[in-house]
Amino acid sequence: MGTLLTPELLSNIGKSAPPKKELVTRREIRKYSIATGQRQEKFLTGDEAPPMFHIALFWGIAEMDQLSPDGVFIDSFLPEFPLKRAMAGGWKIDYHRPVYPGDVLIAKRTLTAIYEKKGSQGPLIFYEITTEVESESGETILTEKTTRILR
Amino acid sequence: MVNIRPGDPLPERQYVCDSIQLFLYNAALWNAHRIHFDYPYTTEIEGYPGLVVAGPLMGDWLTQCVLDWLDEEGTLVSFEYSNRKAAFTGDELRSGGKVISSDPETGEVKLDLHIKNEADEVITPGKATVRFPVA
Numbered sequence: 001m002g003t004l005l006t007p008e009l010l011s012n013i014g015k016s017a018p019p020k021k022e023l024v025t026r027r028e029i030r031k032y033s034i035a036t037g038q039r040q041e042k043f044l045t046g047d048e049a050p051p052m053f054h055i056a057l058f059w060g061i062a063e064m065d066q067l068s069p070d071g072v073f074i075d076s077f078l079p080e081f082p083l084k085r086a087m088a089g090g091w092k093i094d095y096h097r098p099v100y101p102g103d104v105l106i107a108k109r110t111l112t113a114i115y116e117k118k119g120s121q122g123p124l125i126f127y128e129i130t131t132e133v134e135s136e137s138g139e140t141i142l143t144e145k146t147t148r149i150l151r
Numbered sequence: 152m153v154n155i156r157p158g159d160p161l162p163e164r165q166y167v168c169d170s171i172q173l174f175l176y177n178a179a180l181w182n183a184h185r186i187h188f189d190y191p192y193t194t195e196i197e198g199y200p201g202l203v204v205a206g207p208l209m210g211d212w213l214t215q216c217v218l219d220w221l222d223e224e225g226t227l228v229s230f231e232y233s234n235r236k237a238a239f240t241g242d243e244l245r246s247g248g249k250v251i252s253s254d255p256e257t258g259e260v261k262l263d264l265h266i267k268n269e270a271d272e273v274i275t276p277g278k279a280t281v282r283f284p285v286a
Binding site: 028031034035037039040051052059060061067071088089093094 | 192
């Protein structure tokens, strides 16, 4: 176990990306709510953002030459992993308060874990990114942990 | 709150994501991944049977299941899910779930959530914790 994870790769644990700052607009909330098939009026009118809206708000805005041929943004924040094929991952979000139009939110992403597991068809690498979403005054809005699996 | 018991079902809802909804969702994100809009690429190069429904879209559907059930009476405290199996445009998918535990003292209720496909397989399992006001 652990053969794929070099000390150099593991030294990336704790690395943070430059914070992203975004203004929440009613228009973006409405677009997101309609596209997700939302039924609740407060979300469809954009009076409040649905719980997963931050995914859209902080999705990387890549330039054309930062996209791979299959249209995926290669996130330079992540180290190069010895396994390349991404499998399904998991998400966990703790909510502190709802998001409203006019909010200016800051997302701080940190690579919080890299570990290896033995899969049925070979080794798997797991990595975890923790994103803290805060208001401008430093109030925590939500904390998200995503785990990605590579094979 | 008083009437919530382990085993109580959450209302089910059917979702059939078509290429228009999938386009709008990925446009709202600014996600250019071709498996969500380029049918020849997705089927011929990637070998999928159709356009792939975005994983976080199904995660959103699970939060809708919780909030529609809450009906403004409680708040979502935490939520987790994972995408275990792919779904494709035109698939008849169903969201649902059930109450796992209910604590009248704290007002906290734990829920199990799922998206199932036509074969009745759970393709996106999830969990949520919600909180109701305590009298």
